[in-house]
Structure formats: C-alpha cells, structure tokens
Amino acid sequence: MGTSMSQALTREESYANGKLTHPAFVSIAILTFITFVGNFTQLQLSSALPTIVDDFHISVTTGQWLTSIFQLVMGVMVPLTAFLTRRFSTRQIVICSMLVFTIGSALAWLGSTFVLVLLGRLLEAIGTGVMWPVLQITIFSIYPLSRRGLAMGTVGMAMSVAPALGPTVGGWQTDMSGWRSIFLTLTVIGIFSLLLAVFFLHNFGESDRAAHADFFSVALSIFGFGGLMFGFTNIETYPFTNPMVWGAMLIGVIGIIWFVARQFAAPCQQGNGMLRRLVARSPKVEVPLLDLHVLRNRSFTVGTIVAAMTFFAFSSIMVIIPLYIQNDRGYSAVMSGLIMLPGAIGQCIAQFGGGRALDRFGARPVALTGTIILLLGTFGMGLIGPHTWIWWVSICQFTRQIGMGFLLMPVTTWSLNCLEPSEVSAGSAVTNTVRQIAGAMGAPILVIIMESVASMRANALGGGHAAEIAGSIFGVQTTLHISTVIVAVMLVIVFFGVRGEGAGSSRELARKAVAKLRR
Helix, strand or coil: CCHHHHCCEEEHHHHHCCCCCHHHHHHHHHHHHHHHHHHHHHCCCCHHHHHHHHHHHHHHHHHHHHHHHHHHHHCCCCCCCCHHHHHHHHHHHHHHHHHHHHHHHHHHHHCCCHHHHHHHHHHHHHCCCHHHHHHHHHHHHCCCCCHHHHHHHHHHHHHHHHHHHHHHHHHHHEEEEEEECHHHHHHHHHHHHHHHHHCCEEEEECCCHHHHHHHHHHHHHHHHHHHHHHHHHHHHHHCCCCCHHHHHHHHHHHHHHHHHHHHHHHHHHHHCCCCHHHHCCCCCCCCCCCCCCHHHHHHEEEHHHHHHHHHHHHHHHHHHHHHHHHHCCCCCCCHHHHHHHHHHHHHHHHHHHHHHHHHCCCCCHHHHHHHHHHHHHHHHHHHHHCCCCCCHHHHHHHHHHHHHHHHHHHHHHHHEEEEEEEHHHHHHHHHHHHHHHHHHHHHHHHHHHHHHHHHHHHHHHHCCCHHHHHHHHHHHHHHHHHHHHHHHHHHHHHHHCCCCCCCCCCCHHHHHHHHHHHC
C-alpha cells in the first residue's frame, strides 16, 4: 500500500471517461473533508466567544483574536502553497498539516490561559491554512475546463456548510459541556483525519526537492499584516498617539509595502525610489513567494477584489451577529447557532447550483444574481433592533448566504479560468491570500467600529444597563450598514468588471479555442 500511495496519479489515472477514477475520488473526498474541518474550525468559536470573554475576563476585541488570528495565519500560510506543492508531495503536506492541527487542538483544549488557547488556535490555523489551495489546485489539474464549475461548486457545498455549521455545533457544545469540549472534539477529528491521510490518500503531481521558498517574504507578511492588525486591535485600549497603535500600524504598512515590492523584485530593481532600495537591501529573491504578476490579468484582478470584499464584510457579521443574539437579546449559544444554521443549508444549495450555472451561462449573470441577493439580505439584516423577531435574523442570513453561494465560488472559478494553466497555482495562492487577509482585517476593524459607536451611544443615553444594550444594538446596526455599502460597491464592480454574456462558461472557452485555431 505504501508504494502505491507514494506514486503520484497522472491526469489520465485521475479522470477517465468523464468521471473521477476510484483512487482519485477517495483522495478528493479526503481533501474535501479535511478542508471542511478547517473551515468548520475557523468560525466554530463565534457562538462561544461571549462565554470565553467572560471566563478569561478580556474585552470582545481581544477575544475576537481567536477568530481573527485563524484567518490571519491562514493568509500567511496560503502563499506558501505554491512552494509546498512544488517541494513536497500531497501526502507529506496533508499528514504534516493534520499533525500540527491535532497538536494545536489539544493545546487549546488543555490550555489554562488565554495565551495558550490563542497559541493552540494559531497551530490549528497553520495546520489547515494550505488545505483549500491544495484542494483547489488539485481540482484544476484534474478536471477539464468545461467541468471545473461543477467540480468547484460540488466541493464548495462542503465549504459553505462549514462556516455556519461550526457556530451551531460550537454553541450547542458550549451550553452542554463548556467551550473546552469544542477543542476536545477537534482533537479527535484531527486524529481521525490524520489516519485517513496516512492510509487512503494518494499523491497528485510530482515534487521537486530543489524548490526553494522566499522565507524573508514570509517574515515580511507576518510583520506587515500582523502589525497592522495589532495596531487596529489596540485602538480600543490606547489612544492613537500611543506607539502601541501608530507604531504597530507603521511597522505593518512598511512590512506590506516591502512585501509587495519584493514580489515585484525584478521590475523594482530596474526602477527608482524607496521600493527599489528596500528590495535591493533585502536577501536576493529568485522565485517570489506570491506571484503578483497574475494581477495584470484584468478579469483575475476583478475576481480577487470581489472575493476580498466579500470576506471583509462576511467575517465581521459572523462575529457580530452572535454577540447581538446572545448579549443584546439574551438568547443561548445553542439558539445563536440554530439561527445561523439555515444560511448554511441555503449556501450549500446555491454553491452547487452556482457551479452548474457558471458552466452553462457564464459568470456574469450568475455573479450579478448572487450580488443582488447578497445586497438584499445584508440590507434586511441592518433593519434589526431591540425587539426584532429573532428569526428575521435567520431569514436575512439565509438570504445573504444564498447570494454568497451564487457569487463567491463562480467568480473565483471564472477568474482562475481566465489565467493560463501554468498560472493557476500562483493565481490560487494570490486570491486565497488576499481574501483570507481581508477577512482577518475585516473582523477587528468592524468590531472596533461597532464597540466605539456603541460606547458613544451609551454615554449619550446617560449610561446604565439599558443604555449599554441600546448602544450595543446601535453599534451592530452601524456595522451592518457599512457592510451594506460594501456589498453595493461590489455590485458595481461585478456589473462593470465581469463582462461577456458567456464569460467563463464552457461555451465561451470553446469559442475562444476555435478562434485561436483560425488565426
């Protein structure tokens, strides 16, 4: 078994007669399950967050690091995917990832302080950060162009269920057995996933032991995005004039500028100015960690921007709405999860339908439909108040996630289809990095806005418990209005940016192929 598992499956051995072969099907199922576990873990603590904040006596802004650091670390890990898939086999990547994930889950389960729990979450993020790009790259390397929309929509069904199923299960476990039971369950799931990978997972693609990664860029991304997030988080505790705020932000901005300049190292060394000097003084880069040259493709850039804006607005709502349901309305963590659950079902159905619609009609009509539905759901969510029927929140979230299903996966698949086959790996790394970092930045930024507005509103109402509740609800409303504006801007970008009636469809791709042959 060991010898056959170590041999990489070719495209012919993976996809024949219009369907996956048995070894490829089993391996794709394992990769999908493990990726599902990562997405499930990412937001599982959202319903448990109020309880964790109370147990450790920390602020909401500090507590939300348990969700934000997951997205931030995943954003740092994703650029490594292109290197990891070149340097190591699929089995090596997955087995190592699940080992780190299991250790992190056990540490968070047994950790006695918030710092140890946060460290455990960090290890969980490292363990799952590369799984979605690995699955994405594998699907694009196996399936023909005309079947990618359906394939991505099918695996996307599992991905769409995870973010909403996580808070539901997490809320139930928190009420029944305490929040630590969440990490006990994840430890068991990690061990199970590790065994699946060891005994049943096949390799895809050949590895190159001579491949190298630009770890200096990794350090720059950590200081850049980490510093910026740390500065934003400290705004609630310190004034902007404090170095803990402006100093951290300055380090973050410099790190991000340096990181971007380094990815465009060759052109910058030929130019003038600060970017050229920064790159020239840093260690030599042969292969960029994140090949940003794919952003020269207009369609890919549009898809990446839309995905980033979607994650920016979506991640904050998955943190803010459970706080509204539990802290402002007094419902349990289980109820919070149940209210969010119908959205998972809606996105699951829409994800599959969106993939099939992309193959048939193209990205433009599908993405426009999804964005309009997402806008309606977000606008409706912004109408909530102190006495709103609680299932109105569930209806609006269901509507939002229907829109997400018709928007996110089709646009991402379309944008990657617009790249050359040799650029898909780099494009996958770029789009996944950008949207993970957008999600990681969106949560703390909008949570800080929510808490600042809530505090000012409570003070204006004279203080007291009733004023705090009213202020908190007003802060939630303000944040949802900002999300509505973001989605409205997305609608404009999709309308003007995703062009062609058949953009991304198999019919359009065939038309382009015929046109090339006639030249």
